[in-house]
Amino acid sequence: MPSRSSPGRIPSPAARRTTMFGYRVPAPDEAMLISGGKSSGTGETPFRVVTGHGAFVMPFFRKVRFLTLSMAEAEVSETCVTKQAIALNVRAVIAFKVGNDTESIVNAGQRFLSDQQQMSVLTGRIFAGHLRSIVGSMTVEEIVTERQKLATEVLDGSAAEMAKIGLTIDSLQIQSIDDMKLGYIAAMAAPHNAAIQREAQIAQARADQAAAEAEQESQRRQAEYARQTSVVQAQYKAEVDKAQAEAAQAGPLAQATAQREVIDARTELAQREALLRQQQLVAEVVKPAEARAEQVRIMARADAEATEVTAAAAASHNRVALDRLLIEQLPQIVKEAAAGLSGANVTVLNGADGIGQVAAGLVGQGLAILESVKKGVAESGPQQPKAADNGPAERGNNHAVTS
Amino acid sequence: MAADRSPEGRTGVLLVGTRGPAGPGEVLLRIRGGTETYRAYSEAPLAKGTTVLVVESLPHRAVEVIAWTDPFTSS
Numbered sequence: 001m002p003s004r005s006s007p008g009r010i011p012s013p014a015a016r017r018t019t020m021f022g023y024r025v026p027a028p029d030e031a032m033l034i035s036g037g038k039s040s041g042t043g044e045t046p047f048r049v050v051t052g053h054g055a056f057v058m059p060f061f062r063k064v065r066f067l068t069l070s071m072a073e074a075e076v077s078e079t080c081v082t083k084q085a086i087a088l089n090v091r092a093v094i095a096f097k098v099g100n101d102t103e104s105i106v107n108a109g110q111r112f113l114s115d116q117q118q119m120s121v122l123t124g125r126i127f128a129g130h131l132r133s134i135v136g137s138m139t140v141e142e143i144v145t146e147r148q149k150l151a152t153e154v155l156d157g158s159a160a161e162m163a164k165i166g167l168t169i170d171s172l173q174i175q176s177i178d179d180m181k182l183g184y185i186a187a188m189a190a191p192h193n194a195a196i197q198r199e200a201q202i203a204q205a206r207a208d209q210a211a212a213e214a215e216q217e218s219q220r221r222q223a224e225y226a227r228q229t230s231v232v233q234a235q236y237k238a239e240v241d242k243a244q245a246e247a248a249q250a251g252p253l254a255q256a257t258a259q260r261e262v263i264d265a266r267t268e269l270a271q272r273e274a275l276l277r278q279q280q281l282v283a284e285v286v287k288p289a290e291a292r293a294e295q296v297r298i299m300a301r302a303d304a305e306a307t308e309v310t311a312a313a314a315a316s317h318n319r320v321a322l323d324r325l326l327i328e329q330l331p332q333i334v335k336e337a338a339a340g341l342s343g344a345n346v347t348v349l350n351g352a353d354g355i356g357q358v359a360a361g362l363v364g365q366g367l368a369i370l371e372s373v374k375k376g377v378a379e380s381g382p383q384q385p386k387a388a389d390n391g392p393a394e395r396g397n398n399h400a401v402t403s
Numbered sequence: 404m405a406a407d408r409s410p411e412g413r414t415g416v417l418l419v420g421t422r423g424p425a426g427p428g429e430v431l432l433r434i435r436g437g438t439e440t441y442r443a444y445s446e447a448p449l450a451k452g453t454t455v456l457v458v459e460s461l462p463h464r465a466v467e468v469i470a471w472t473d474p475f476t477s478s
Contacts, residue, residue: 099464100435102407148451151419156426156433159442168440 025054030068031098031105033113036062049105067109068116070171074124080135082143090135090143094127095170096162108166113344123167130158134172140188142176150174241347408435410466414473417443420451421468430455430468443468460478 026032034057035047048055057064077091100106112119134153135143142149154172162169181187413432421428421443428451431444441457442465449455449470456471 100437101440101464103462104464148419151429152422152426155442157427159429160463160465163442163465168464170440196459229436 022057023054024057026050028052028053029068030322031067031069031109033065033067033105033109035065041092045102045106047106049102049108049109051100060111065113067105067113069098069100069105071095072120072123074120074127075129076124076131078128078135081133082335083137083139086140086182088135088140088143089180090131091175091177092127092131093173093175094123095165095172096123097170098166099163099168103353104166106166106188107164111165111232123162126162126165127158130154130161130363131151133157140179140184143174144185170380189276207235232360268388408453409460410434410456411460412442413457414471415441415443415455415457417449417451417453417468420421420453421445426434427465430457430466432457434468441466445469 002072010316024032024034030051031048032055034050034055037048041299051069072095074094074096075091076094077089080090081087098104098112112122115122134157137153137157138146138149150172152385155167159169177185410432413434415430415432417428418431418440419429421447424458425448427444428449429437429440429443431440442463443455444465445460446454446472449468454471454473455468457466458469460469461467
């Protein structure tokens with residue numbers, strides 16, 4: 001099998017500081033190996049291993065070498081065959097270091113001290129076989145996914161062997177696996193991919209189904225609501241129709257009632273008019289006729305009475321009646337005469353006897369006196385009328401008038 | 404010397420579970436001021452994450468461990 005290892009980065013050994021008295025101190029990441037002396041202490045190690053502190057080194061009798069303890073890495077690219085006999089090109093990186101304990105330092109020192117730069121190369125070459133065994137005990141799926149299995153395989157296959165040469169594996173990373181266009185890895189993904197897609201399709205179908213169910217449910221609900229609405233609307237319509245029918249019936253009914261009332265009113269009006277006409281007839285015809293009849297009766301009675309009076313007067317007191325009439329007329333005449341004579345120094349005597357005479361005279365002279373009086377009045381008031389010189393009016397002044 | 408420190412008597416945590424006779428696990432021990440990993444063998448399988456006590460030091464950075472509960476921290 002072709003194997004290719006590339007040397008990793010290895011830290012160069014620290015500069016050795018030589019003191020005046022041969023006191024040597026290793027760097028923190030170094031182990032100082034002092035050889036040449038009689039082993040003291042346990043005496044089991046072939047050389048003194050000093051880490052972390054300094055030590056006196058006797059010149060010429062002691063030889064000092066430094067072994068690096070820092071981490072190194074080896075990159076391995078190896079064609080491996082898996083548990084399923086599938087050839088894979090595996091690239092891995094191993095991070096390792098020399099163990100800190102004395103045993104590891106001694107083991108590693110005896111193996112790598114002379115060529116520490118080649119430690120990673122050697123480790124890579126060593127590890128290539130381990131990688132084959134590790135990969136050979138695993139399936140492709142385990143290599144891809146099972147980190148714990150990989151760690152266990154590393155422990156089983158190579159950790160013990162690496163520990164033998166004083167190296168501890170800090171980490172093994174499979175960087176890439178390539179099935180060299182076999183298509184296995186793609187095929188390995190296919191079922192999962194198909195399952196995923198199937199799940200996705202199933203989920204999509206379920207979602208569609210749920211959506212359809214929801215939609216159908218929604219339509220059913222809508223239909224139910226529409227039905228309920230129709231029922232309610234029909235109920236309302238029935239009620240409205242009923243009300244409208246009642247209203248429509250009520251219209252003619254009211255109209256009929258109104259017409260009946262109108263007819264009643266007209267009937268009453270006609271009756272009233274008849275009554276009024278009757279009353280008018282009574283007022284215009286009957287009453288006037290009655291009045292005329294009454295008038296005629298009254299007039300006839302009056303005429304009769306007048307005739308009777310006249311007749312009686314003429315019969316009995318014709319003269320007296322006439323005098324009475326005259327007497328009744330007298331006060332007016334006298335009043336006029338007095339007014340006419342008001343400006344004269346004449347006192348009209350109108351005693352019972354005097355009146356009779358004077359009145360008779362006045363009446364007799366009537367108009368003449370009135371004329372004279374008026375004349376006297378028309379001329380200046382204080383002047384004595386000439387009429388006062390003659391006539392009974394000059395009987396004297398200041399005669400008391402008795403009535 | 405620090406390099407001579409023995410892992411015996413130290414407690415640690417299993418990074419990789421032991422499998423009894425089937426194979427070792429890996430234990431992380433506090434030793435020499437830092438932490439180091441040793442291959443850990445035990446008679447009975449111990450799960451990853453178990454606190455273990457190192458009872459014996461084996462060659463090539465391997466130890467024998469038993470399950471351990473700290474009597475001072477455990478209730």
